[in-house]
Amino acid sequence: MMSRSIWLVSGVHLGTVKKDDNVCFSLQPMTRWYIASNQTTKNTAPAEGDENATDRSSYHHGDLRRALIEAAAGLVEESGPAGFSLREVARRAGVSHAAPAHHFGSTKGLLTAVASEGFELLTAAMRQARHGVEDPADQLRAVGRAYVSVSLGNAGHAAVMFRSDIVDHDDEFFAACGLDSYGQLQQTIEAIRDTYNPDLDVELVCKLVWSTAQGIVTLHSDFGPLDERRDVRTLELTQLLDGLVDLLLDGIRPR
Amino acid sequence: MMSRSIWLVSGVHLGTVKKDDNVCFSLQPMTRWYIASNQTTKNTAPAEGDENATDRSSYHHGDLRRALIEAAAGLVEESGPAGFSLREVARRAGVSHAAPAHHFGSTKGLLTAVASEGFELLTAAMRQARHGVEDPADQLRAVGRAYVSVSLGNAGHAAVMFRSDIVDHDDEFFAACGLDSYGQLQQTIEAIRDTYNPDLDVELVCKLVWSTAQGIVTLHSDFGPLDERRDVRTLELTQLLDGLVDLLLDGIRPR
DNA sequence: AGATGGATCTTGACATCATCTAGATAATCT
DNA sequence: AGATTATCTAGATGATGTCAAGATCCATCT
Known part of the structure; x- marks a missing residue:
């Protein structure tokens, strides 16, 4: 049986697994190598005809894991993490x-998957935002905007990513x-250090920036x-x- | 029937209520005027003998509201907001x-009371920290330390204060x-503006500072x-x- | 092609939980 | 003292997370 190389969206190589390997990250096969994979088979959803078919007639769903994550993110976005319930997701x-x-496995498991996907989205957005921007200050601005954009565009994911009691x-x-996302910010700050102040404590x-960004998004509502x-003017997130x-x-x- | 003047810990006058007034803030009689009250009777716990007597023998508890808030804060501190349950608090x-x-009234009601008390503690700590400090920069530093100190010393309160889905x-x-606490920070920043930069956008x-402080405390764990x-050195909160x-x-x- | 094993999903059960209603008990007011 | 109100209890109901056992489908091997 062939082995598979596991990559994150961000390009980080997590390792290789053989069949019957009971590795710790065997929980998220769908999201793991869906972008960067130089190996073997991708994890494609089998049924193409019945796309948005929650009213499937077959016993097997096809890509239930994906559907569950999406339903979970949607539910959290609507009702908040407190209003979350496995049974409603199933429904x-x-x-x-x-x-x-x-x-x-459990509620925590599903929410952890949602949070992980949130970081994947964040990493991808940050990388894309930095790409092609020379001035490190502009890079930081772009990264910040990407952060906000991802958080607002995926409120369900964002609401879960930093809640250590739920995840x-x-x-x-x-x-x-998480480390992947952090790495994107780190590279940006390093560029700022190299350009503006070699003594900067990266x-x-x-x-600080990470905390602020998280705080801003959390407290915005x-x-x-x-x-x-x-009776004060409200500042936009980008401001x-x-x-x-x-x-x-x-x-x-x-x- | 006499009327009562309602004050926050921070000295803000909320209004007056008469008997049978069904005002919106009638939910937290214990905490509301327990410091500043220029009127009538205070809301004192009647029983002094049986202090830490959860094994009370009388039908009435004496100060159950207070005991419930404390139990709730303790439970949240131990199990996080997700592990919270009204029944366990009752137990x-x-x-x-x-x-x-x-x-x-409900879970939300109790957690809201805990969160409110958290802000009261925060306001008091911030005020005390600012007191007697001349340099606005030092004031800000002191306020920040107070913020961290309160958050770490009252983890149960802190874990709830900014969770808009729970409160x-x-x-x-x-x-x-909440406004009270914010006001303390605002006064500090205004002092910084007056001293360092009159054009500062207070x-x-x-x-930003509020977001950062909240983010730091949240993400610290x-x-x-x-x-x-x-494999990196860990920064202390005060750093x-x-x-x-x-x-x-x-x-x-x-x- | 047929059997086998494993993955996927369902069904049923159980303990716990929030909330509601009705009732019991104590404190307060007149 | 009697009545009223506030405080707390007891029981019931519907929803939830998790577990165990079973049903169904798929991939693989012979």
């Missing part, structure tokens, strides 16, 4: 109430996806009502991001 | 399974507490394992905070 996918648990942090695939800035109460970059580069004190 | 307080719902954002008391900086994986202040003041580009 939306048109399968029995225990089907999700078979694929993901399994020991999951290898999840951790790899690690520190990375964590809270700021709205808050601003209304105070916040650009403001952050400007402040980080030049500081509060005028030159 | 810890030694009362029947439906008692919490009577006081707080009732329309609750007037909660909103007032609103922007406030939101995630950064640890992440750093281990990358992050101080680094943030320095960067905000002077920026990345050297002068």
Whole structure:
């Protein structure tokens, strides 16, 4: 039996598995090599005719894992992580109430898969945003916008990605996806260091920017009502991001 | 029947209520005026003898609301918001399974009370931290440390304060507490503006700092394992905070 | 082609949970 | 003292996560 090389969207090689390998990241076969794979067979959905067929007539769904992740993300987007339920996900996918648990083990397993996919989307968007931009400052701006764009465009994923009580942090695939995203930011900050300030503490800035971005996205929905109460203009997310970059580069004190 | 003046810990006057007034913030009588109240009776716990007596023998608990909030905060601290359950809170307080719902209406109600108390603690800590510090930059540093200190010392509260799906954002008391905390930060940033840069966009900086602080605290537990994986030194929270202040003041580009 | 093993999904059951209603008990007001 | 209100309990209901056992389909081997 041939072995398969496992790659993340971002190009990181996770390892190889042979048949009957019981590796830790065997939980997400669908999403893992769906972009970068120089090997063997891809994991394609078999049925092409019945596309959006949740009303499948066959016993087997075809790509239930994918459908469950999408249903889960949609449900979280609508009802928040608190309103999430495995049974509702199953209902939306048109399968029995225990089907999700078979694929993901538990609630945590499914949400971990959603979160992992969120990081994959984020990594891809960040890479694409950086591509072809020379000025590191502009790169950072672009990365920030990509971050916001992914978070707003995939609210279900975003709502889950940083909730350590809901997600399994020991999951290898999840951790790899997270590190991948972090790497994109890190490369950007390193470019800034090389261009602007060789003494820059990359690690520190990375964590600050990451925290801020996460905070901005998380709190954005809270700021709205808050601003209304105070009768204050509401800042757009992009304004916040650009403001952050400007402040980080030049500081509060005028030159 | 006399009327009562309602004050927040922070000194903000919320309004007055008469008997039988069905005001929106009638849900949290215990916490509301427990510091600043220039009127009438305070809401004191009647029983002094049986202090930590969850094994009360009397039918009435005495200060069940308080006990429930504490039990809830403790439970969240142990199991995270996902592991929270009204019945477990009731169990810890030694009362029947439906008692919490009577006081707080629902899960959301109890968690909203916890979150509100978290903001009260935060406001008090921030105010105390600012007190007597002249240099606005030092003030900001002090406020940041207070923020971190409160978040780490009250992990249960902190884990709930920004989760908009778990907490009732329309609750007037909660909103007032949040605005109060925000006000403390705002005053600090205004001082920085007055001292360092009259053109500073206070609103922007406030939101950025708030987001960053929240992000730092939220992600702190995630950064640890992440750093281990990358074999990188772990930054202390205070280092992050101080680094943030320095960067905000002077920026990345050297002068 | 036919059998076999494994993966996929269903069914049923169980304990737990939030919430609702009705009732019991204590405190307060008049 | 009597009535009213606030506090808490008890029971019931529907929904949920998880487990175990079974049904169905698919891939592989002979």
